[in-house]
Every structure is written in structure tokens, then in C-alpha cells.
Amino acid sequence: MLIHSYSYVCRAEIGSESYKHFCQHFRQVPGTPCDECDRCDLYVQEDEAAAIDRAAEKAEAEYFRKFKKPEGWKYKKRDARASRSRKGDFLRSSRNPPPPLS
Numbered sequence: 001m002l003i004h005s006y007s008y009v010c011r012a013e014i015g016s017e018s019y020k021h022f023c024q025h026f027r028q029v030p031g032t033p034c035d036e037c038d039r040c041d042l043y044v045q046e047d048e049a050a051a052i053d054r055a056a057e058k059a060e061a062e063y064f065r066k067f068k069k070p071e072g073w074k075y076k077k078r079d080a081r082a083s084r085s086r087k088g089d090f091l092r093s094s095r096n097p098p099p100p101l102s
Helices: 015-021 048-066
Strands: none
Touching: none
């Protein structure tokens, strides 16, 4: 069975690199850029709504390079609050646990 691993930060395939893909250096203030390397930050949380919008804009541009764009067409960005997944929210607090599986 072939398993592919990708960085959730840069979307690059990790392969056998595993956690070595991510920065291994200690930082006094978590989340600040590393002074020693340019590897992905393991503990950064991606702005998922922005990533979805970038992918949608890229797909739209690629599509309209092949097909005629309708007159007056304008890409409408989604509401970021509407894009959040309740099932995939792994940052729930103990006061707000996920609902039981049915």
C-alpha cells in the first residue's frame, strides 16, 4: 500500500522526510519565524478559508483560459464563517466537546 504525506502548510509532498520537513529549532516566542532555517512551522494553523479562496481563484483562471468567460462574470468570495467545518474542528475545548458519533 502506497501512502502519500503532504505538508498542511506548503502542500508539498513530504515522503520519507516525515517530521524533518518541519522546523526543528526552538523559538522563544512560538509562531515567530525561525532564524536558522526556512522549513515549515509544525505548529502553525493555516487560514483554511483563504487557502480555499486561492484554490478557487486559480481553478477559475485555469477554466477561463480554456473556455469563454461569461460577460459580467465576477468571482464571489465565500463567507469565511460559513466554510468552517464543525466535524473537523479539532480545537474544541473540553467545555464544548464534539457531539457523539451516531
